[in-house]
Amino acid sequence: MLSLANSEENEIEFNGIFYNVDTSFNNIIKVINFCKEKIDNDEFFYRVFFELMLDEVPDLGRLDENNKNYSDLVNGLLNNFIFLTKVDDVVEHDLSGNPLPQKYISKNKSDYDLDFDADLIYSAFMQTYGIDLIDQQGKLSWSRFNALLNSLPNNTRFVQVREIRTKELPKGKGTAKERRELLKAKKKFALPGQKIEGKEEENE
Structure with a gap:
């Protein structure tokens, strides 16, 4: 969150070492897109995520013993620098059972897409x-x-x-034309994979 009283944070501490965080908007968009992907390899996920976010990749060491710490670091970066929050209780996990950051992203619904x-x-x-x-x-x-x-x-x-994407279709007598026009606009500007509910009314 932006603060007018304090300077922007771009540093995080992990295991006693401070890392610089790349908080540029275009880099964060890359991070968000990466976190939307399904990654089955824990080491690959952590390495690429840290390469995107930090000026130096932490020593992954024996990944099976340190997954919890790495998961905490990932979630800390998402919370403190990308401002994503959990939206429900459905949690995705890595191969070792630790929560992955997809829970902050894949369940999120929005009326816009930064790429589209x-x-x-x-x-x-x-x-x-x-x-x-x-x-x-x-x-x-x-x-x-x-x-x-x-x-x-x-x-x-x-x-x-x-506004077109979120506006409710009008109902009732005399709204058929307005409903058709809005439905047409919703289909035109629909996000990828977005399901447009509703049908045209035949009678005015």
Whole structure:
């Protein structure tokens, strides 16, 4: 979470060693995408995750003896730097039975996707703030990016598309035309894998 009173944190301590954390927004998007994947190899998951997040990969040592610690570090990074929280009690585990960070991501539902809606987000930042997100890669932090993203005004196409995705279909007499138009828009702007519920009403 962004704080106006304190400087942004970009360091984490693990087993007495401090590591620098890459909190640039584009890197965090890579981390989120990686955590969405199904990884069956514990060592591969931890190594790639730490390579993305930290300036140096912790000594994995004997992985079977240290999985709990590594899992705690992963979850600490997700909580403190990506601000993801558990949304239900369904927990995914690694091969040793320790909870994996997918529980923070795969169960999350949203009305936008950072990759699928990249064009809309980019243009909205340019329109509203005059910020070129491509030029800001490696510079703009994830917390600042989120603060700006969540404050985009209604006159941006990105916010309008999000509203279309979440707006309820009208019901009742005389709403058939409006319902058809909204349903058509929902299908046009649907996220990958999103199921659009509802059907057109034949009578006005």
